[in-house]
Amino acid sequence: MKKSSLRYLLVLIPLSLSAITLTALVSRTKASTTFPGLYSSRVQINLTAVSPQYEQPTNVDDTKYLAYLPHSGFANQRTELVNAIILAKHLNRTLLIPPLFLGQVEGWQGEGRLWETLAELTDPKRRTQCRLDDSNEEDQLCAHYKRFGMLRWSWASDLAPLTTEFGVQYLERQDMSLQSLQDSLNIGPYDIYRITDEHPYAWDVRGGNTPASNNPRYIKHFRMNQLEVPHKVLHFYGLFGEGRVAADKAERDQIKNVLVFRNPQVVDVAAKYVQAVGGIDQFTSIHIRTGDGVFRRTLASRIPMAIERLHRVIGDRDSEPNDAAKQNITDENRVEWCINNQASNPRNAMVFVATDAKNPREDLAAVFDEFPCAVTMQDFPTSWLEPLQEASVATQQHIENWLLTFVDAEIAQQAKKYIPSPGSTFSGYIGAIHRQRINYTF
Numbered sequence: 001m002k003k004s005s006l007r008y009l010l011v012l013i014p015l016s017l018s019a020i021t022l023t024a025l026v027s028r029t030k031a032s033t034t035f036p037g038l039y040s041s042r043v044q045i046n047l048t049a050v051s052p053q054y055e056q057p058t059n060v061d062d063t064k065y066l067a068y069l070p071h072s073g074f075a076n077q078r079t080e081l082v083n084a085i086i087l088a089k090h091l092n093r094t095l096l097i098p099p100l101f102l103g104q105v106e107g108w109q110g111e112g113r114l115w116e117t118l119a120e121l122t123d124p125k126r127r128t129q130c131r132l133d134d135s136n137e138e139d140q141l142c143a144h145y146k147r148f149g150m151l152r153w154s155w156a157s158d159l160a161p162l163t164t165e166f167g168v169q170y171l172e173r174q175d176m177s178l179q180s181l182q183d184s185l186n187i188g189p190y191d192i193y194r195i196t197d198e199h200p201y202a203w204d205v206r207g208g209n210t211p212a213s214n215n216p217r218y219i220k221h222f223r224m225n226q227l228e229v230p231h232k233v234l235h236f237y238g239l240f241g242e243g244r245v246a247a248d249k250a251e252r253d254q255i256k257n258v259l260v261f262r263n264p265q266v267v268d269v270a271a272k273y274v275q276a277v278g279g280i281d282q283f284t285s286i287h288i289r290t291g292d293g294v295f296r297r298t299l300a301s302r303i304p305m306a307i308e309r310l311h312r313v314i315g316d317r318d319s320e321p322n323d324a325a326k327q328n329i330t331d332e333n334r335v336e337w338c339i340n341n342q343a344s345n346p347r348n349a350m351v352f353v354a355t356d357a358k359n360p361r362e363d364l365a366a367v368f369d370e371f372p373c374a375v376t377m378q379d380f381p382t383s384w385l386e387p388l389q390e391a392s393v394a395t396q397q398h399i400e401n402w403l404l405t406f407v408d409a410e411i412a413q414q415a416k417k418y419i420p421s422p423g424s425t426f427s428g429y430i431g432a433i434h435r436q437r438i439n440y441t442f
Helices: 003-015 022-026 074-091 113-121 124-132 140-145 160-164 178-185 249-258 264-276 293-297 299-314 323-328 334-344 365-370 382-395 400-412 425-437
Strands: 065-067 094-097 100-103 148-151 170-172 192-194 203-206 220-223 233-235 284-288 351-355 417-419
Touching (some): 074 100, 074 425, 124 140, 160 249, 178 192, 249 425, 284 299, 284 400, 323 334, 351 400
Parallel strands (some): 065 233
Antiparallel strands (some): 100 148
């Protein structure tokens, strides 16, 4: 084993074990370093002009690291990781990959609150205590732990190509406290260059031969070489935003191809549904998001749009209304009847509806009335989902319900044609992996 590989292995072990909250660190450090020029468009400071207490990092080992704070839903976390991989590659730093959060995930937080929030939510001692003793229903933090799952990215995706194809060394963190990071790497607080954003779109950065940014969404624009600081750890706050970090488009697309949620249990479960609706490329799929915020409020207006888009994709406008299907289909024979009668009428086309609706045949009744051969996961035996419970046992977390979203996505992306839900980043993710499968580019 090479000496460098051994060093990475020795660091990985304590990264997953050490745990102290952020509070202790805050009391020991001076005001956290912020990315120059982010608070006001009138401030102009060169990032490389590091303040005196940061000029001489105390740890002299050659390995340098890059870290960041994850937040928001899966698609946004994936974008953050893509940005971090690009930064780590171009800055020649080992990437510290945070956990992948599922369920009710924390969003972006101002005033630097995300540092403490994630330290608290990932404290391994506290999480273990809550898991072993869940009798205290008044413990708000223990109750909060039940509303989200925390996995390693390597559990969901094969990360090996990050090193073999892109040359990025990486380690996976589970404890997001800064004190844990210090203990794991045997460094002091002044070895960490922290960037705390005051705005979710505080800055963007360009590297290589990429033209300078003029994206009005971001307050400040930087070049990659302005991030070349001498510190052991360069720790970003948030990295979300598709256009935030740009270098080479082909490189970015290739990294996206790696970061696909392809846990074997999820893939195996999805395969049952795909086979049931006729096989790969033998059906049409549509994603209809309903569950929260603007998607719930605008559902009534979006359902007619979904119906129209399905008609356009299937190409059944000139066919007669499918009264025969409505008369002959039952819940028990729906799939079999539709597969056997697809050739007789375009309106018999198999449609898989990926959705977060709790009662899709009620919430999306107009869609199923218009397309009698449309189905969701709920139209099939619940026993097909049992392997997801095994995943919960393996991870010591009740994650099976959150994994349904990824089973939905895996089914939908295997359709011949896929229709996204406008405005949904997760819907965009399904479309991306669908295009990847049929050899399109992102």
